[in-house]
Amino acid sequence: MRLELTHQNITPNTDWTQTQQPLEHSQRMADRYSKNKKVGEGTYAVVYLGTQLSTNRSIAIKEIKTENFKDGLDMSAIREMKYLQELKHENIIELVDVFSDDSNNLNLVLEFLPSDLQHIIKDNTLTFKLPDVKSWTLMMLRGLHHCHRNGILHRDLKPDNLLISPNGNLKLADFGLARSLGTPDENLTSNVVTRWYRAPELLFGSRHYTEVVDLWAVGVIFAELLLRTPYLPGKDDADQVVVTFQALGTPTEDIWPGVSSLPHYNNIEKFPPPSRGELRNRFLAAPESALDLMCGLLIMDPNKRWDTTKSLMHHYFSERPPPTSPELLPGTKNP
Known part of the structure; x- marks a missing residue:
């Protein structure tokens, strides 16, 4: 079954019960899957490990409790359904199915991915090599490139939203904050992206990005993979500003024209940018090409920051040693 989501049939104020399939059909859909074990629960959803009965395939079922929403379905659930239906790529989690059950709960059936990059980074029993970091970064950029060329921003990339398949493929997941690219004059919320991974334009409260x-x-994730520790771990929003610019330098009008006009650019402590030598000392094992890529991704001025195309074409990915094959990466759980 494919559930089409358009502005005509589901909007943020639409009642899900008005759009779902007849109960008999919904129950037939539910009978295709078993919910075997609860593996997580939040305010609005419960996640189960389950099985697709026809194939015996392991799947994850995110059961969204529609009773918690007065005016219809949670917007993050709508986003996740909509964008995962549009995005089919080996480095993006697969939405297998969508169905409603006899309690009017919405169920997203997702491929089961047993690990995530956060778990791998923290696992001290695993040893990383530079080709491993190159492989994870390459897969991350490929999945993101597919999102961007389809006009979709993810807006919450972080290691625990980068899931790992049994054969080692890294896949972008959790599209609850995703949205379509806006027009240049459209106001967007700056309260997106988990704090440690938040770009400077968001820290400064920009409504256009x-x-x-x-x-x-x-x-930032690339730096974290090289260091095996968080790179810019702010304690709160105010501290995030200090931590970010202390590490990378405070942007000025000289390097980012117009930055001083952003809403939260006031009383900012001025820190100098790190020299190349300082970066080499921070990332002792990283080759020059890796530092080049990192610096391109962490350019303060968003108008000059590298996009996915420029990043993927950088010689870091083509020079030796080549990226590790996914099935040989540390932490891979081959079936």
């Missing part, structure tokens, strides 16, 4: 907010997050 582009897909390069995702590239900043990739740059």
Whole structure:
């Protein structure tokens, strides 16, 4: 079954019960899957490990409790359904099915991915090599490139939203904050992206931004993979500003024209940008090409920050040693 989501049949104020299939059909859909084990629960959803009965395939079922919403379905659930239906790529989690059950709950059936990049980074029993970091970064950029060329911003890239399949493929997941690229004059919320991975234009409260907010997050995750520890771990929003600019330098009008006019650019402490030598000392094992890529992803001025195309074409990915094959990556759980 494919559930089409358009502005005509589901909007933020639409009652899900008015759009779902007849109960008999919904129950037939529910009978295709078993919910075997609860693996997570939040305010609005419960996640189960389950099985697709016809194939015996392991799947994850996110059961969204529609009773919690007075005016219809949670917007993040609508976004996740809509964009995952549009995005089919080996480095993006697969939405297998959507159905409603006899309690009017909405169920998203997703491919089961047993691990995530956060778990791998924190697992001290695993040893990373530079080709492993190159492979994870390459897969991250390929999935993101597919999002951006289809006009979709992810807006919440972080290691625990980068899931790992049994054969080692990294896949972008959790599209609850995703949205279509806006027009240049459209106001967007700056309260997106988990704090440690938030681009400077968002820290300054910009209401106009582009897909390069995702590239900043990739740059921070890339640094985290090289360090095996968080790169810019702010304690709160105010501290995030200090931590970010202390590490990378405070942007000025000279390097980012117009930055001083952004809403939260006031009383900012001025820190100098790090020299190349300082970066080499921070990332002792990283080759020059890796530092080049990182610096391109972490350019302060969003108008100059690298996009996915420029990043993927960088010689870091083509020079030796080549990226590790996914099935040989640390932490891969081959079936």
